[in-house]
């Protein structure tokens with residue numbers, strides 16, 4: 181089944197998710213902060229003939245609008261709208277399918293998501309497509325009923341616009357842009373693992389309303405930590421699929437599962453998670469490092485150019501080295517190299533559905 185290249189929403193998005201699960205591969209969801217990282221994600225995806233998910237944290241959208249904008253709530257809303265418009269305009273020209281998504285929103289950030297859905301309502305009237313393919317609500321700090329009731333309210337709004345909702349059950353360790361939880365070494369870690377009964381509850385409530393996915397916790401953490409602190413147990417995902425399948429007589433993988441904290445994860449655990457129905461793996465920490473590492477190497481190599489317009493040693497003008505396009509591009513190239521690896525790990529390379 182081929183899809184039109186560009187931003188995918190609604191039925192096309194559902195088709196893409198199902199194709200990933202049936203085909204045993206997953207899409208990389210890459211956090212972006214500006215046009216440089218957005219374009220590099222699309223370039224890397226096109227080069228690998230892979231579809232991809234571009235996502236923004238609330239802080240990422242604020243930065244996109246400009247770190248100096250005084251009204252930070254407004255910046256987060258306008259930055260997210262501006263970034264989405266950029267992707268809608270360019271994605272189809274890269275010849276791949278792009279999913280547009282926003283990352284963790286806790287209770288404090290629910291008004292941000294509501295404001296983005298307001299913008300999608302306007303956009304939908306004109307384009308028959310929402311601004312975003314999906315948003316995430318992360319109310320995992322709250323009790324399960326409060327979490328799910330708010331998710332149901334949001335999904336009611338979003339499903340009218342053919343949008344999908346990602347929810348979080350259980351707790352992903354570590355922190356992502358101010359949302360998250362510290363890992364205590366040696367502490368009881370049972371809260372880091374999602375209970376299949378909670379997943380079933382979510383399925384019962386949300387599947388009649390619209391399309392949704394679940395960020396389930398199976399010992400995954402944001403960021404890269406010393407090995408051994410938390411044990412990844414992807415078989416928890418399998419138990420959740422099994423429980424829903426048995427209860428409702430669905431196909432083998434009724435749930436659309438999301439793997440948060442993909443950076444630094446063991447390759448065999450990634451493969452196991454995908455086999456249990458993970459269609460999306462978030463990657464941020466490793467790609468942040470890759471971007472900065474590329475810039476760092478460039479600065480080291482052309483050190484003089486960052487302090488002198490004319491090299492004091494030989495009198496040669498340094499403009500061609502300090503032009504910001506040069507070192508920004510060095511960051512992008514290094515970032516894209518890490519994405520090559522991600523597309524390979526996730527099995528999405530060579531499998532774009534875009535025609």
Ligand SMILES: [Zn+2]
Pocket residue numbers: 284352356402440441462
């Ligand atoms: Zn996350």
